[in-house]
Amino acid sequence: MVTPDTILMVQQGDNPSADFFVRPYLHGKGTALTEIHLHSPSPPLSTPVAGVVFVRYLTPAWCKWVEHNRSQIGQLVFFMDDDLLDMNTHAGLPFRYRYKLWKLARRHKNWLQRMGAELWVSTPWLAKKYSSWSPQVLQPQSPYTNAGPQxxxxxxxxxxxxxxxxxxxxxxxxxxxxxxxxxxxxxxxxxxxxxxxxxxxxxxxxxxxxxxxxxxxxxxxxxxxxxxxxxxxxxxxxxxxxxxxxxxxxxxxxxxxxxxxxxxxxxxxxxxxxxxxxxxxxxxxxxxxxxxxxxxxxxxxxxxxxx
Incomplete structure (x- = not known):
């Protein structure tokens, strides 16, 4: 249930980026978290929410949704744990993966900044490179429990x-x-x-x-x-x-x-x-x-x- 203190975490399915960084950080703050798949229909907002966090990727459909609901969204955040926003660093990667990074991340950089999005990153190296954006560095935490071996x-x-x-x-x-x-x-x-x-x-x-x-x-x-x-x-x-x-x-x-x-x-x-x-x-x-x-x-x- 979406409430005014809810943060929506939008991600491309279960992934290590969210498990190591975003989820433990938000849980540590006592945040009410609602998780949504990147390619699921975006929900109607009948009430303001505390924020929306995009984990690594976003789509044009989500961009339109944010623009339509921006007045009801508190924090707007983009998290990355690779250098997703500089195409020069993607040289040598497989073409399909480079295209994915451009399609779901790089081409939205200017839009994110225009929307006033915060940048969360995984390393001081990324924070230094994108220092003009004043990124916040999230520390990795173990997603593994002591439930015993599978x-x-x-x-x-x-x-x-x-x-x-x-x-x-x-x-x-x-x-x-x-x-x-x-x-x-x-x-x-x-x-x-x-x-x-x-x-x-x-x-x-x-x-x-x-x-x-x-x-x-x-x-x-x-x-x-x-x-x-x-x-x-x-x-x-x-x-x-x-x-x-x-x-x-x-x-x-x-x-x-x-x-x-x-x-x-x-x-x-x-x-x-x-x-x-x-x-x-x-x-x-x-x-x-x-x-x-x-x-x-x-x-x-x-x-x-x-x-």
Whole structure:
């Protein structure tokens, strides 16, 4: 709810610039903060607000909105933690990124000054360079909490697992919403990256050669591995190799209750065998996430089978 003491923070989605600098600074002042995505519709202002802070970028639509509502806006601020306003410093950067900096930052410099915007920056170097603007330097603060390490839920599919990726999407959506301690790790191509980009705490790794994948599995940190398998002629020929992959990763596995896995997995002994029902997988993931003792016991039984 926008109130007279609210500051609107306009940003291009969640980003480190806001997390390290702007958000902790404003929270430290006890500011009532409302966050708005840069490309969301700008809100109607029925009451004055304490200020508007643009984090790194702004658009012509927001410029028009500010001009229309300037009398109801207290502070107007532009924050940058790179030299966004000098095109000479962008030489050597990729063309698309240079164009983005011009489109969303550099071309608005004169407008910002004309509107009486304050400049907030991240370093004394930037403050010195733009000293004529009397910038304020914000000190970085850690955005990391002491909530404990994340538990990694992973599915390492390939191009032949498109149907399984589709099937897993609502499963991941639910567990990520219900358990903030879980992150998702996938292996997939650009289409998979795009498909899962809207999910929080989800990381998509590029497909890799077999030796690199073996090294990946040897790194610690994975908790629950998934091996769904939908009925198809192609899947009928699968082998149970994911059992070995998941166990090598130090994780307990949830496997489709399919002939491929029945010969290897004993339910609740060295893994879970589940029907391909999404809610059953959601429930099992959440239960395993809560019980380290259960995970450890099943993993040890799986390791005994693979050693």
């Amino acid at each position: 538990k990694t839920l992973f599915y390492h599919g390939s191009a032949s697992h498109g149907a399984e990726f589709e099937w897993l999407y609502p499963v991941f959506e639910q567990v990520l919403e219900q358990d903030a301690s879980l992150s998702v790790e996938l292996i997939g191509n650009h289409a998979v990256r795009k498909q899962f980009s809207a999910l929080p705490r989800t990381h998509v790794l590029h497909p890799m050669p077999w030796p690199a994948y073996q090294a990946l599995l040897a790194r610690p940190g994975r908790t629950i591995g998934l091996a769904p398998l939908l009925e198809s002629r192609f899947n009928a020929a699968r082998a149970s190799t994911k059992f070995f992959d998941i166990t090598q990763a130090g994780a307990v596995g949830i496997y489709a209750n399919h002939p491929v896995y029945r010969a290897m997995v004993r339910h609740e002994h060295n893994g879970l065998l589940l029907p391909m029902e999404q809610q059953a997988w959601v429930n099992a993931i959440l239960q395993l996430s809560e019980s380290e003792q259960t995970r450890q016991a099943m993993w040890e039984q799986a390791r005994n089978l693979t050693s």
